[in-house]
Amino acid sequence: MNLIFEKSVKGRRSCILPKCDVEPVALPENLRRETAPRLPEMSETDVSRHYTELNKQVHGVNCGFYPLGSCTMKYNPRIDEEAAAMEGFTNVHPLAPKSTVRGSLEVLDTLRADLCEITGMDGMTFQPAAGAHGEFTGVLLIKQYHDSRNDTKRCKIIVPDSAHGTNPATAAMCGYQVVNIPSAPNGCVDLEALKSVLGDDVAGLMLTNPNTVGIFDENILEITKLVHEAGGLCYYDGANLNAIMGVVRPGDMGFDCVHLNLHKTFATPHGGGGPGAGAVGCKEFLKPFLPHSAMMEMPGRIQVRAFMGNFLVCVRALAYVMTLGREGIPEASTNAVLNANYLMSRIKGTFTPAFDRICMHEFVLDLSQYEKETGVSALDVAKSLIDWGMHPPTMYFPLIVHEALMLEPTETESIETLDWAADVFRKLYELGRTDPETMHGAPHHTPIGRPDEVKAARSPIVRYDFA
Numbered sequence: 004m005n006l007i008f009e010k011s012v013k014g015r016r017s018c019i020l021p022k023c024d025v026e027p028v029a030l031p032e033n034l035r036r037e038t039a040p041r042l043p044e045m046s047e048t049d050v051s052r053h054y055t056e057l058n059k060q061v062h063g064v065n066c067g068f069y070p071l072g073s074c075t076m077k078y079n080p081r082i083d084e085e086a087a088a089m090e091g092f093t094n095v096h097p098l099a100p101k102s103t104v105r106g107s108l109e110v111l112d113t114l115r116a117d118l119c120e121i122t123g124m125d126g127m128t129f130q131p132a133a134g135a136h137g138e139f140t141g142v143l144l145i146k147q148y149h150d151s152r153n154d155t156k157r158c159k160i161i162v163p164d165s166a167h168g169t170n171p172a173t174a175a176m177c178g179y180q181v182v183n184i185p186s187a188p189n190g191c192v193d194l195e196a197l198k199s200v201l202g203d204d205v206a207g208l209m210l211t212n213p214n215t216v217g218i219f220d221e222n223i224l225e226i227t228k229l230v231h232e233a234g235g236l237c238y239y240d241g242a243n244l245n246a247i248m249g250v251v252r253p254g255d256m257g258f259d260c261v262h263l264n265l266h267k268t269f270a271t272p273h274g275g276g277g278p279g280a281g282a283v284g285c286k287e288f289l290k291p292f293l294p295h296s297a298m299m300e301m302p303g304r305i306q307v308r309a310f311m312g313n314f315l316v317c318v319r320a321l322a323y324v325m326t327l328g329r330e331g332i333p334e335a336s337t338n339a340v341l342n343a344n345y346l347m348s349r350i351k352g353t354f355t356p357a358f359d360r361i362c363m364h365e366f367v368l369d370l371s372q373y374e375k376e377t378g379v380s381a382l383d384v385a386k387s388l389i390d391w392g393m394h395p396p397t398m399y400f401p402l403i404v405h406e407a408l409m410l411e412p413t414e415t416e417s418i419e420t421l422d423w424a425a426d427v428f429r430k431l432y433e434l435g436r437t438d439p440e441t442m443h444g445a446p447h448h449t450p451i452g453r454p455d456e457v458k459a460a461r462s463p464i465v466r467y468d469f470a
C-alpha cells in the first residue's frame with residue numbers, strides 16, 4: 004500500500020474554505036516559514052479511502068476474536084464512550100474553580116466509593132496513567148509507610164517468578180532489591196520458599212491473584228498473614244480484575260494496597276496506546292501517603308501526575324460500573340471465568356493446558372511436547388491463527404511455561420465464537436502434524452509476513468524519507 008505522500012497530487016484539495024471576511028494581516032517576517040510545509044494534497048474521497056484501507060489492515064476487537072492473555076481485550080459498551088464524549092466532561096479545565104466542576108468531582112467521588120467497595124479498600128487515587136505507573140505509586144506508599152515509622156532497613160520486595168514483568172521493574176525503580184521466589188508445581192506461591200525469604204528486611208510482597216497462569220491461590224490468607232507477621236505489606240496487582248470483580252475482594256484477602264487498570268476491566272479500550280488509568284486503592288492507614296492532587300492542597304505528599312489523572316477514563320469506568328450494577332458486575336466476572344474454562348476444555352485433547360485444573364479468566368497452553376514432536380512452535384501456531392482472522396494469544400509468557408500460549412477470551416464473547424476458536428485450534432493442531440512447513444511460513448494472507456520483531460520494536464522506521 005502506498006503512503007499518503009506518494010498518493011499526493013500537486014494542487015488537489017479536499018476542503019473549501021469560506022471567503023475571508025476580515026482584513027488579512029501578514030505575519031511578521033521572523034515568524035514565517037522559509038519553505039512551505041510538505042503536506043499531502045488529496046481529494047476528500049481519497050483521504051477517506053486511504054484511512055479506511057489502513058484501518059482494514061489492523062485487527063481490533065471490532066474485527067474479530069482477540070484472546071490476548073493478561074490484556075483483557077474485551078468489547079467496551081458504546082454507552083460508556085458516549086458518556087465520556089459529553090461536552091460537560093470533555094471541556095472541563097483542570098484549573099477551573101471547584102464550584103464550577105462539582106459534577107466532575109462527583110464522578111470521581113462516586114467512582115472512588117464504588118471501586119473501594121469492589122476492592123475492599125478505603126481510599127483511592129486516579130492520578131497514575133497506567134498499570135505500571137499505579138504499581139510505582141503503590142510501592143511508594145509502602146515505602147513512605149515504612150519511612151514514616153523509621154523502619155528503614157526494609158530494602159527488599161518479594162515477587163513470585165510468575166509475576167507480570169512490570170512488578171520486579173516497579174520494585175527496582177522504587178529502589179528495592181527484588182527477591183524472586185519460585186512457584187510450586189501447581190503454579191501457586193510456594194509457601195516454604197516464601198517463609199525462607201521473609202524477615203525484618205522485607206518491605207512487602209507484590210502478587211497477582213488469580214496469578215498470570217490463571218490460577219487462584221488457595222493459600223492467599225496464609226500468604227498475606229505471613230508477610231504481615233514479618234512486618235511487610237502486601238501489594239495486589241489488580242491490573243486485570245475480570246475474574247474476581249464483585250466476587251472476592253483483595254482487601255478481604257489481606258492486601259493493603261492495590262492498583263486497577265481501568266483500561267482493561269473497566270471499559271476503556273486497551274492496546275491502542277491511548278490514555279489509561281492505574282487507579283491505586285489502599286487501606287485506611289496508607290491514606291495519608293496517597294498522592295496529592297493539584298485541587299486538594301496537601302503539601303508534603305508525592306504527586307505522580309498532573310491534576311486528577313486521565314479523567315475521561317474515569318467517566319467511562321463509572322458509566323460501566325453503574326450500567327452493570329450490583330448484579331451485573333459479578334455476572335461479568337462469572338462469565339469471564341466460564342468462557343475461559345469452556346474454551347480450555349474444548350481445546351484440551353489437542354493442545355495441552357499447562358495446568359490441568361479449573362482456571363480463572365485466562366489459561367495457558369504448554370506446547371513444548373507438541374513442538375518436540377512436530378517442530379511447530381507456539382510462535383508458528385500464533386502466526387497461523389492470523390490467517391484465520393484471530394488475533395494471536397499472548398506468547399512465551401509467563402516465563403515459567405515454555406512454548407506458552409496464554410488465552411483470555413473475556414466475558415463478551417459468545418459460545419459460537421468460542422466454538423469457532425476451538426475448531427481453529429484443532430485444525431492447526433492437525434495441520435502441524437501433517438504440514439508443518441505451511442505453519443513455519445505463516446501468516447500467508449497478510450500484507451507483511453514475519454517481520455524481525457526485535458528490530459521492528461527497537462528500531463522502527465517511522466519517518467518518510469522525502470529524498
Ligand SMILES: *Cc1c(COP(=O)(O)O)cnc(C)c1O
Pocket residue numbers: 073074133134135136167169211240242243264279281
Ligand atoms: C497489564 C498488566 C500490567 C501493566 O499495566 P500497564 O497499563 O500496561 O502498565 C501489570 N500487571 C498485570 C498483571 C497486567 O496484566
